[in-house]
Amino acid sequence: MIAPLGYGAQPRAPYATDPGASAGRLHREPESPTRTPYQRDRDRIIHSTAFRRLKHKTQVFVYHEGDHFRTRLTHTIEVSQIARSLARALRLDEDLAECLALAHDLGHTPFGHEGEDVMDACMAPYGGFDHNAQSLRIVTSLELRYAEFDGLNLSWETLEGLVKHNGPLVDGTGAPLGKFAGSELPFAIRAHARRQDLRLDTWPSAEAQAAAIADDIAYDAHDLDDGLRAGLLTIEQIRDVPFLADILAEVDARYPDLETPRRIHEIVRRSITRMVEDVIAESVRRIAELTPSSVEDIRQAGRPIVTFSEGMRSAEKGVKAFLFANLYRNEAVLAVRRQVSAVVRELFDAYVARPQDMPEEWRRGVGPDEPERLARRVCDFVAGMTDRFAIDEHRRLFDHTPELG
Known part of the structure; x- marks a missing residue:
């Protein structure tokens, strides 16, 4: 019998993900004596740079329009609360559900879906841009915090749920499904698949759902x-x-x-x-x-x-x-979207033309004869920006930055 929402915790259901049977991490680490693997994953996500940036990334309303509108961070917290409630009612692993909710928007660009659309167009010659794949890229490569590995080295189950929370990405033959049908999977997913098998042809756990x-x-x-x-x-x-x-x-x-x-x-x-x-x-x-x-x-x-x-x-x-x-x-929303569209496009083009305008750590190791690698580095830099930082950078590089509103 599944208890109604709000009742006390019950033992995990047999179909729930068992933290004691985790498939582990790409880079082996000693287990924590006080936290399950998914509790550790949750804590690593909360302490990440990308998570903090969600405070100044918005979806419909840009950052200056009022303190009471949702940001990516407040949205993420609300998703986390609902995910935990569902997991509790269905006797799932609440920590894994919360972890996936907290990580689901890490890959979003500044300025909501308009930023993502522009970034996808900018990266069209190199396979486009997908915020879900960018979330995977952040937690496996771009967060540079730990001495022994890049990324956050999250558990297999967390990465699986993050990358395919909306369902299988490929069929049994490996052909892409859904919005990727007839094309190919995003770069970040293809790159990680060469390092770790996330079983892209199956549904994810109930916690991810x-x-x-x-x-x-x-x-x-x-x-x-x-x-x-x-x-x-x-x-x-x-x-x-x-x-x-x-x-x-x-x-x-x-x-x-x-x-x-x-x-x-x-x-x-x-x-x-x-x-x-x-x-x-x-x-x-x-x-x-x-x-x-x-x-x-x-x-x-x-x-x-x-x-x-x-x-x-x-x-x-x-x-x-x-x-x-x-x-x-x-x-009123479209007018602002047109303005921020130009900001993202012009930032991308400027950094591709003059990589020296990016911080040294972002341009390091990229040669002039590596256009795809440079474009991806610029994409990572711009996609990671907050709304506020994107406006400030545009104002630094251009003399026609719009006054949004």
Whole structure:
């Protein structure tokens, strides 16, 4: 019997990932006498430079627009809370779920998805750019903290969940799937696959699936919240979205005279609750069908086990479609996106043309006859920037830096 959300901790389910049976780390290290492998991974992620930078990386609103809008860091914390709640309810390893939630956005560029789109275009001659692959690159190569290895030397299960939390990346023949179908996997994933087999043709653990669905839930909720509070969305508009209209009617019936900030919060928190409870119920149903006796059964299930029901999946897509049309494509947002697009593109081009404008540690060891290696080094440097640092660097190199807003 799976206890309802909020009850005390229970023993891990047989299909949960067992930290005592971890496949280990690429570079062998002594085990900790006080922490499981996934607790150590979580701590290494929290103490990383890339994690700290999330404080000044944004998604929809750029850094100057207000202290109350989400950043990548606050979003990450919210994803972590939801992932842990799901893991607790489903008797998974909470530490691994939390670890994956904390790491999932490390590879994002400055300026949210606009930055990623520009970086993908800049790197098109060399295979493009993918923030998930960049997260893997950060934790396996770019973090330079430890004396004996590059990266954070995370556990196999953490790397597996990080790289394929949305499902298998290749089929049984090794052909790329999903958005990579007909192409090739991103450079960082291909490079790491030569060093370590992450079994890219299987589903990830239930903990990774919990972190992935938690990201969807948190993303929808906080963009709705930020959009309403910024005045780019109105409560009247959400009456056109059946899932949200139902919640709004429920809130208004119970609290007919509620002031707007509390009304918004009630809508958002009830949205999260409904989605979380749906995931738990659907996951319990799928687990009962599969009767998994090990984490390997989850990997070989052929479909996600921790996920929305069909009805909620449709409702969630409706929320996303509403946000895309009314928030992400809002002219006020698009105007800023056009400005930051130019900032990222011009920074990339400037550093490729004049690598000496980058700090010495970033240009070290790259020759003038290595265009792909130089482009990748520039990509790593620019992608790691915060919004604020990108603007400051552009202002240092150019005399036409936009005043965002």
